[in-house]
Amino acid sequence: MKYKMNYRFYLEKRFKKGTNTVEAKRLEKQGKPIGKYLNPxxxxINIGITYNERYLKVGTGIRVLAKHFNVDKQRVLSSHPDCVEINNKLEHIKSSIKNRHYSLVLKGKTPSIATIKSIMEEEAKGIAARLDTTDFFKIFDKYMEEKSKMIKHQTFKNYQTFRTCMVDFVKAGYKLNIDAIDEVFWNQFYTFCAEEKNYLNNTTAKQVRCLKTFCNWMYEKNYIDHQEYKKIPDREEDGEIIxxxxxxxEAIKNYDFDFKPRLGVVRDQFIFQIHTGQRIGxxxxxxxxxxxxxxxxxxxxxxxxxxxGSRTKATYIPLSETAMQIVNKYAEDRPTDSYLFPSKSRQAINGDIKEICRYAGLDSEITIxxxxxxxxxxxxKEKWEMITSHIARKTFISQGLRNGIPKDIIMKITGHKDERSVRHYLNLDKEFISKEALRVWK
Known part of the structure; x- marks a missing residue:
């Protein structure tokens, strides 16, 4: 019959790597045990369909151990705790595809190969998404448990923010399936971030980078068999650098904070950071x-x-005269194993820096x-409202590049790996562009 379709459920990777599959299948036909050859x-579980002499396949998003799958019956064995639920879902996928196909035929339409493939993906991924949403978070929590001992506190917080974002994504009614993190998912996630979370594109890009790092880990651990997620864009847009x-x-450095000693300490710390280009941590x-x-x-x-990440590298930061004046001020008569500056939360430091800059007169309006x-x-906003500790690092790089320090020297000091990261911090304003151009073209 012209519209007949043959259906088959099968495992993506039934056998472990390096197995002679021909030999394993021969032994299986002889009724001999093949457990040692199966993927651990x-x-x-994929569904394959032969339609008009073409073979189409899509992933169902359902995952099981090979020992729990009956190849002949194309169903999950009763030894699996969720066998009834999974088998019902497989049957639902098959019948849904079949019904939609015949519905088109009854209307006098001949579905194209592309139409059938689209139906397969919609039905298979739609069912699987409802099954795998909890799997995504269970696997992610395993990932975080493994990585928590190797990553910095701030990185851990970034991943917590990412997890919250994905929970909100699911609560908003979107499907989340580890086997369908692809360009279709990206379009939905991009819309969600922009329209429902009101994220700026650069914030969305940071969430995507967390996702892709997690997906790399899932691929290495054999939770997923694809790398479609690598096609999802995660590059931040260039914008004005403050x-x-x-x-x-100089205005900040020379302001007298005797009336608020707390601000004087944070001011000195901020100036030291500007002169060294290091992170607040x-x-x-x-x-x-x-x-x-x-x-x-x-x-x-x-x-x-x-x-x-999990690596530590010793870097020798040259200290300017100003930086050494600050060192001498805070190191005097103190044990050498003391921290140079008092401990304080980043939030409190950033609040103090804003107050410092307001006192120092950084009140010009800037628009980003x-x-x-x-x-x-x-x-x-007024400029002081936009200043945080990270602006010290941006200032070190921007002023360094503007005043002729080679990029590789700046990268060595700041710890950046590639030039694109450094260029991101560079702000070439109109005055500097004009000065440099006219220096050559008189």
Missing amino acids: NETA YLTWDEI DILKCKISDIMFDADTKQHYWKNYQEK TRYSGKKKVSIT
């Missing part, structure tokens, strides 16, 4: 004993142990433009 990890001018740095971990003098170069250095989806979002 859960693998996907940094401090030399006049603003590194600044807070700096010990007096980490400051050293090199007799050969006659230069003071800060031996900073920069953390990147970002995008949420395709919607342009313009934010206008």
